[in-house]
Amino acid sequence: MQEFNQETKDQIRKATLNIKRAKEDSLKRVGLSEAEYKKKIQEMRRRGLNNVEASLEEARENFEKNGVILHEAGNEESAREIIKNLLTDSKKIVKSKTNTGHEIELEKVTKDFECSETDLGDFVADLMKEDGIHYVLPALHIKSGEIAKKIQEKFGDEIDDDPEKITRYLCDIIRKNILEADTGITGANFFTKNGEIILLENEGNISLVSRLPQKHIVVCGINKLIENASDAIELSRAAAIFGTGQFCPQYVSVISGPSKTADISSHLVEGAQGAREVHLVLIDGGRTELMKNDFYRDLNACIGCGACLNFCPSFNELGKEYGGKSVGIKGMISDYLKMVNQEKNLSQQELDSRRSLSDLRADGNDSKLAKNFFKCILCGTCTENCPMGIDLSGMSRKIREELNKKGKGLPETQKMLETIEKYGNPFGEKKKTDKPDKLYCC
Ligand code: SF4
Numbered sequence: 443m444q445e446f447n448q449e450t451k452d453q454i455r456k457a458t459l460n461i462k463r464a465k466e467d468s469l470k471r472v473g474l475s476e477a478e479y480k481k482k483i484q485e486m487r488r489r490g491l492n493n494v495e496a497s498l499e500e501a502r503e504n505f506e507k508n509g510v511i512l513h514e515a516g517n518e519e520s521a522r523e524i525i526k527n528l529l530t531d532s533k534k535i536v537k538s539k540t541n542t543g544h545e546i547e548l549e550k551v552t553k554d555f556e557c558s559e560t561d562l563g564d565f566v567a568d569l570m571k572e573d574g575i576h577y578v579l580p581a582l583h584i585k586s587g588e589i590a591k592k593i594q595e596k597f598g599d600e601i602d603d604d605p606e607k608i609t610r611y612l613c614d615i616i617r618k619n620i621l622e623a624d625t626g627i628t629g630a631n632f633f634t635k636n637g638e639i640i641l642l643e644n645e646g647n648i649s650l651v652s653r654l655p656q657k658h659i660v661v662c663g664i665n666k667l668i669e670n671a672s673d674a675i676e677l678s679r680a681a682a683i684f685g686t687g688q689f690c691p692q693y694v695s696v697i698s699g700p701s702k703t704a705d706i707s708s709h710l711v712e713g714a715q716g717a718r719e720v721h722l723v724l725i726d727g728g729r730t731e732l733m734k735n736d737f738y739r740d741l742n743a744c745i746g747c748g749a750c751l752n753f754c755p756s757f758n759e760l761g762k763e764y765g766g767k768s769v770g771i772k773g774m775i776s777d778y779l780k781m782v783n784q785e786k787n788l789s790q791q792e793l794d795s796r797r798s799l800s801d802l803r804a805d806g807n808d809s810k811l812a813k814n815f816f817k818c819i820l821c822g823t824c825t826e827n828c829p830m831g832i833d834l835s836g837m838s839r840k841i842r843e844e845l846n847k848k849g850k851g852l853p854e855t856q857k858m859l860e861t862i863e864k865y866g867n868p869f870g871e872k873k874k875t876d877k878p879d880k881l882y883c884c
């Protein structure tokens with residue numbers, strides 16, 4: 443495991459500073475102030491989520507017309523089951539980075555197959571047996587010298603630590619894997635009411651994964667629904683500007699079904715040079731429930747840009763330790779809400795048995811998730827940077843309040859609350875002249 447030392451932190455800070463400068467330049471090219479641009483894209487995104495049931499129905503009908511085979515999963519487990527069945531005949535799988543795949547723990551299915559990553563950062567993270575550290579820059583914390591060493595160890599090739607040479611070397615391996623694969627798995631950035639799947643990328647791997655293997659499986663949350671493909675282009679630009687500072691991603695693909703041709707005797711044949719089958723696995727995973735929740739509903743508008751991580755001081759200090767199942771405050775909030783939701787349906791006995799099983803459960807001082815909420819310094823930088831205006835910082839504060847109320851906060855906070863309750867101040871029974879034993883900060 444890579445040490446998260448000062449050098450790594452400096453590397454991350456340097457990258458985020460570059461993103462900040464690039465973002466300012468890109469916003470100038472858009473010709474709107476940051477506030478005006480955010481307003482525009484937020485309206486666009488929320489338009490897609492209004493009246494979601496009717497829009498989903500329209501999307502279902504259009505996917506069918508377009509030849510996309512739709513599968514709907516209520517939860518992570520059923521999504522994995524669907525994908526497992528789709529992979530029955532697969533021999534070699536390639537996949538691209540997918541946050542929804544991460545959410546459903548896709549690796550529990552793909553581990554039984556020959557399956558490789560095609561996003562360079564994720565490929566490197568896999569090679570180094572590391573978890574990705576960032577939504578869009580997963581290998582940000584790994585130094586090129588370490589990768590060069592690993593290449594020699596794994597593939598027997600000596601290579602110096604020049605990032606360009608390493609990139610070329612690894613991209614050749616990835617391309618070969620894609621060419622040999624019969625199944626490609628990708629996420630989706632958006633899907634539209636017209637039955638289109640939108641994918642954005644820089645490396646070109648997603649275009650290849652979605653076209654070269656005969657079967658393309660798309661894994662996507664129902665909240666990725668937007669009005670139409672032209673909104674998708676603008677929202678893709680927004681994700682690039684706020685996530686990496688780029689003016690637009692290198693590629694935006696709009697897929698509306700399997701490849702086809704009618705060039706021979708006007709006879710329509712599905713499966714030309716692109717995929718022959720396109721399967722869309724749409725996952726609810728608590729999103730419908732979230733839409734009913736006035737305070738947290740906005741999370742469904744997330745476009746996965748990673749801007750909430752970029753300038754978060756807690757992430758910059760702690761790296762991937764600062765998170766739940768996925769890194770950062772957005773992942774922590776999603777995990778927490780999912781857990782609370784699941785627990786509503788559990789008996790006390792089941793709740794007790796879960797306490798010892800899951801490190802995600804907010805059950806007090808040994809819970810990673812609960813502890814991490816108290817490592818958030820509530821500075822509001824994530825909220826300020828989120829293009830969708832999601833009040834992540836406010837949500838973090840509310841969850842801390844809930845944890846405290848449930849007696850699952852940090853011992854110091856619990857003690858302070860009990861003392862306030864008892865004496866009306868955080869210091870206990872003191873005379874005006876006494877010095878407090880301990881100073882607390884909220
Ligand atoms: S409020 Fe918390 S999560 Fe948001 S940027 Fe500040 S420390 Fe990070």
Ligand code: SF4
Nearest residue numbers: 744745747748750828
């Ligand atoms: S919460 Fe906001 S900043 Fe974070 S990934 Fe989603 S859209 Fe981007």
